Amino acid sequence: xxxERRGLIFQLLGIAAAFAILVIWLVTADLTETERQTLDPATxxxxxxxxxxxxxxxxxxxxxxxxxxxxxxxxxxxxxxxxAVRAVANFGQAAPAIGVIVxxxxxxxxxxxxxxxxxxxxxxxxxxxxxxxxxxQVDQRLVEAGRGIGMSQLAVLFKIELPLAVPVMLAGxxxxxxxxxxxxxxxxxxNGGGLxxxxxxxxxxxxxxxxxxxxxxxxxxxLTIDWVGRxxxxxxxxxxxx
Amino acid sequence: MSDPKISSTSEPSGxxxxxxxxxxxxxxxxxxxxxxxVGGLTLEIPAGSIVMFVGPSGCGxxxxxxxxxxxxxxxxxxxxINGEDVTGMNGDELRRRIGYVIQAGGLFPHMTVxxxxxxxxKMLGWSKEKIAARVDELLELVSLDPExxxxxxxxxxxxxxQQRVGVARALAADPPVLLMDEPFGxxxxxxxxxxxxxxxxxxxxxxxxxxxxxxxxxxxxxxxxWIAIFNEGAQLEQYDSPERILAxxxxxxxxxxxxxxxxxxxxxxTRVNEVELLGTVTTTPGKRASDVLSQIQGAGRKFAVVxxxxxxxxxxxxxxxxxxxxxxxxxxxxxxxxxxxxxTLNDALDTMLVASAESAIVTGPRDVFKGLIxxxxxxxxxxxxxxxxxxxxxxxxxxxxxxxxxxxIEQGSSSGESA
Ligand SMILES: Nc1ncnc2c1ncn2[C@@H]1O[C@H](COP(=O)(O)OP(=O)(O)OP(=O)(O)O)[C@@H](O)[C@H]1O
Ligand SMILES: [Mg+2]
Numbered sequence: 016x017x018x019e020r021r022g023l024i025f026q027l028l029g030i031a032a033a034f035a036i037l038v039i040w041l042v043t044a045d046l047t048e049t050e051r052q053t054l055d056p057a058t059x060x061x062x063x064x065x066x067x068x069x070x071x072x073x074x075x076x077x078x079x080x081x082x083x084x085x086x087x088x089x090x091x092x093x094x095x096x097x098x099a100v101r102a103v104a105n106f107g108q109a110a111p112a113i114g115v116i117v118x119x120x121x122x123x124x125x126x127x128x129x130x131x132x133x134x135x136x137x138x139x140x141x142x143x144x145x146x147x148x149x150x151x152q153v154d155q156r157l158v159e160a161g162r163g164i165g166m167s168q169l170a171v172l173f174k175i176e177l178p179l180a181v182p183v184m185l186a187g188x189x190x191x192x193x194x195x196x197x198x199x200x201x202x203x204x205x206n207g208g209g210l211x212x213x214x215x216x217x218x219x220x221x222x223x224x225x226x227x228x229x230x231x232x233x234x235x236x237x238l239t240i241d242w243v244g245r246x247x248x249x250x251x252x253x254x255x256x257x
Numbered sequence: 258m259s260d261p262k263i264s265s266t267s268e269p270s271g272x273x274x275x276x277x278x279x280x281x282x283x284x285x286x287x288x289x290x291x292x293x294x295v296g297g298l299t300l301e302i303p304a305g306s307i308v309m310f311v312g313p314s315g316c317g318x319x320x321x322x323x324x325x326x327x328x329x330x331x332x333x334x335x336x337x338i339n340g341e342d343v344t345g346m347n348g349d350e351l352r353r354r355i356g357y358v359i360q361a362g363g364l365f366p367h368m369t370v371x372x373x374x375x376x377x378x379k380m381l382g383w384s385k386e387k388i389a390a391r392v393d394e395l396l397e398l399v400s401l402d403p404e405x406x407x408x409x410x411x412x413x414x415x416x417x418x419q420q421r422v423g424v425a426r427a428l429a430a431d432p433p434v435l436l437m438d439e440p441f442g443x444x445x446x447x448x449x450x451x452x453x454x455x456x457x458x459x460x461x462x463x464x465x466x467x468x469x470x471x472x473x474x475x476x477x478x479x480x481x482x483w484i485a486i487f488n489e490g491a492q493l494e495q496y497d498s499p500e501r502i503l504a505x506x507x508x509x510x511x512x513x514x515x516x517x518x519x520x521x522x523x524x525x526x527t528r529v530n531e532v533e534l535l536g537t538v539t540t541t542p543g544k545r546a547s548d549v550l551s552q553i554q555g556a557g558r559k560f561a562v563v564x565x566x567x568x569x570x571x572x573x574x575x576x577x578x579x580x581x582x583x584x585x586x587x588x589x590x591x592x593x594x595x596x597x598x599x600x601t602l603n604d605a606l607d608t609m610l611v612a613s614a615e616s617a618i619v620t621g622p623r624d625v626f627k628g629l630i631x632x633x634x635x636x637x638x639x640x641x642x643x644x645x646x647x648x649x650x651x652x653x654x655x656x657x658x659x660x661x662x663x664x665x666i667e668q669g670s671s672s673g674e675s676a
Contacts, residue, residue: 160363163328163436164377164426165353178367253367255410 019249026242030235037231044224053216053225059232066209066236069127069202070195073134077191081139082184085146086172097147104140112137112198120205130199130207137198138191145187149180178253185251189244196237210236273305275466276339276433278325282658283334285320294320295491297334297658302483304339304433307460307467309481311474311514317491318470322436325468326355338434353377356435356465361443362423364411370396370422371407377430395425398459417448424456428463437469441476453479474515478503478525485655486511496655500526524603524639529596532638534619534628539564542571542587550579562618563587568625570595570618595620598627602635 041054052058088097116133123129153176161171177184203211210233217226279302285295295317302308310318323329325336327348335344343351364373371392378388393403399421411419420440427435441449453476460467471477477484478499486494486502488510495507503526506512538553538561549561553576560575563585572590574582594612596605598621608617609632616631 156359156361156363157365159328160357160359161365163326163352163357163359163363165349165351165355165380166376167349170380175365255367255369255412 019245023242023245023249026238026245030238030242033231034235037228037235041224041228046224047222049220050222050224053213053222054228059213062208062210062212063232063236065127066196066199066202066211066233069130069134069199069207069209070192070240073131073138073195073199074188074192076131076135077138077142077195078188080135081142081191082146085143085184086150086177088143088147089150101140101144101147104143108137108140113201113204116201116205125205125207127202127207129205130202130209134195134198134202138195141187141190141194142184143187145183145190146180149183149187150176152183153179179256182248182252182256185244185248189241189248192240192244193237196240197233200233273464274431274433275305275464277304278302278434278466278468279335279337280321280325281335281337283321283324283331283336285317285324285329286332293332293490295324295331298491298493298655299658300485300493300496300655301653302466302468303653304466305464306482307469307480309477309484310468310470310487311472311477311484312487312491312494313489313514314472316487316489318487319438321487321491322438322468322470325434326352326357326436328352328357353380353430354432354434356427356429356432358420358423358427358435358437358440360439361416362411362419362421362426364419364422364426366411369408369410370401370414373411373422374426374429376426381430391429392425395428396422398428398462399425400455401425415448416444417452420444420452421455424459428459428465431463433466435465435467437467439470439472442472449476456480475525483653486514492657493655497652501652524606524635525601527602527638528598529600529602529605529619529630530598530621532602532630532634534630535616535634537562537629539626540585541566542585544585546574546579546582546585549574549585550576553579562626562629564626570620570624570626573618594618596630597621602638605630606632606635 046054084100087093088100112133115136116130119133119136120129123132157175157179158171161175162168166174199207199209200211200214202209203215210229213225213229213232216222217224217229278300280298280300283295283298283300284293286293298321300321310321312318320329324331327336327343330348331344335342337343364370365376368376371389374392374395375388378391383391392407396403396406401418401421406414406418406422411422414422420443423440427437441452444452456467457480469480471480481499483496484499484502485496488494494514495502495511497507502511503515506515538549538556538558540549540552540561540563542563542565553559553561560573561579562573563571565571565587570593571587572593574585592612594608594614594617596608596617596619598619600608605617605619609615615633616629619627619630621627
């Protein structure tokens with residue numbers, strides 16, 4: 016526990032230090048006019064905001080789909096369908112993200128909306144499978160004990176199964192978020208906005224500073240989201256579990 | 258303790274808060290299985306008694322037990338509790354009126370002891386104050402200090418303590434019926450014995466109807482008012498008091514099941530306080546030895562028992578020791594064979610054998626001297642118990658409808674094979 020806490024603190028310090036170095040480097044570097052314009056703090060802030068928006072909207076949609084689906088697939092009556100659904104979700108993740116995004120764009124049109132749809136497809140699997148695994152690893156005797164003392168199926172789900180599945184589910188959600196932050200970079204290919212613009216601009220106009228700054232910002236954002244996820248995991252872990 | 262709102266099914270008669278249970282031709286056939294796990298079982302479980310289910314693994318004990326609270330729905334037949342047919346009622350509501358204890362307690366690991374115990378009262382809408390008071394009362398009942406244990410999580414308890422909390426949770430809303438599935442299977446033998454004794458103590462207070470599945474025939478003998486011995490398909494081989502099952506096993510199956518120790522198992526059936534104890538000459542330190550010697554000679558005894566000022570036995574002195582001494586000594590003999598009056602005859606015999614004595618001193622509450630028990634008393638008690646077998650109460654009803662059919666089919670198939 017304390018080791019985990021220490022890990023969290025180190026991670027936060029590392030992120031802060033890396034960010035500080037990036038800022039100092041950008042401030043002191045000898046930038047061309049185009050570079051200066053592209054890396055204007057207000058612009059970067061706007062891109063970051065877009066990036067987070069795409070990420071969070073997709074994340075919310077992922078949760079809204081994957082958690083209920085995971086719960087459904089662990090109910091005795093539909094348990095048999097679980098492998099098939101997981102195979103589909105697996106396919107969503109295994110397909111190259113860039114391919115999915117571009118193909119969907121031809122079908123649904125270019126823009127942030129399509130980016131979100133493809134991100135959702137891409138990130139469903141970790142949440143879905145961790146919800147299923149988290150619920151499956153709950154001791155069936157506890158479920159039976161709950162039913163045995165007169166709890167309804169729904170009460171057992173919300174008071175016993177889900178609380179006990181929370182640690183595993185949160186780990187899946189964190190994985191999905193990190194995936195989403197990284198993959199949201201691709202949104203720029205279909206005019207979806209986000210920090211990816213810095214990277215494409217850097218590549219297209221051969222502006223190495225912009226390319227590096229963009230990549231680092233995405234990485235730092237992913238690490239920050241990961242940190243928040245870990246923090247939530249620690250705080251939300253039910254007491255009484257070792 | 259009983260809450261009239263909750264135990265609506267119980268009809269208080271004297272101390273008994275338990276409800277009678279009647280299984281009527283109950284059958285359970287699991288989907289996709291040809292043979293029934295429970296076949297046409299009719300079983301009467303008298304109010305306020307402890308009924309033990311025993312039988313080989315897979316014979317349908319758990320299935321039968323879970324059909325009483327409808328965790329498993331019977332394929333056919335009725336379950337009647339206190340005259341009310343509960344086969345059609347809402348299962349969740351039914352289960353809130355029936356305590357349920359499983360192996361290792363089945364406590365919810367993410368809830369404190371108090372929250373675990375409070376589950377059913379909460380569902381029944383009790384007030385916070387009433388629940389808190391009830392939690393403490395129950396923890397006391399199962400010998401756990403509320404101050405110490407109320408706010409602990411299950412993983413912070415020993416196995417035996419978890420099991421106790423499991424029993425407390427089952428008793429929370431004062432249900433008339435308690436179902437237990439191998440409740441003491443996961444604890445070490447010493448803890449198990451203590452938990453068994455405790456359950457008997459609790460039962461003498463609450464007088465529930467308890468149905469308990471066990472693998473351990475000795476446990477069944479110790480705890481059960483009645484024992485149901487099942488064969489495959491929950492076919493009742495015998496349903497009777499422990500005494501009569503031991504004395505008259507109904508079939509070879511039962512004989513094999515209770516094992517070769519059956520003759521001696523009578524010893525665990527009778528407690529020391531149920532047999533007549535022998536009086537003897539007692540004395541206290543400081544008396545003249547010659548006086549005591551003439552007393553035991555007059556009474557025809559072999560020895561005198563020395564008691565302390567509170568009537569607790571210190572040692573015993575035989576004629577030879579008395580003739581040598583002048584004044585009775587007050588030293589304590591740690592090897593003195595002593596048994597409590599709650600001990601079984603088995604315990605008493607053990608004590609005598611260990612001390613190589615043909616009698617043991619019996620003590621009552623606060624270790625006060627009660628009398629002597631001898632090997633002869635034990636033997637006579639066994640003989641008397643065997644003789645009185647037939648005068649016992651009538652056993653409750655228990656049979657399988659179509660049982661004869663099943664036997665026919667089995668014989669038919671086996672003869673078919675040999676033909
Ligand atoms: N959910 C189920 N689905 C199908 N068959 C089952 C199910 N539960 C039990 N059975 C079968 O029903 C029979 C009786 O099982 P049950 O659990 O009642 O036995 P038991 O007497 O409690 O055994 P044990 O002493 O091993 O606990 C067994 O043959 C078992 O395989
Ligand atoms: Mg069983």
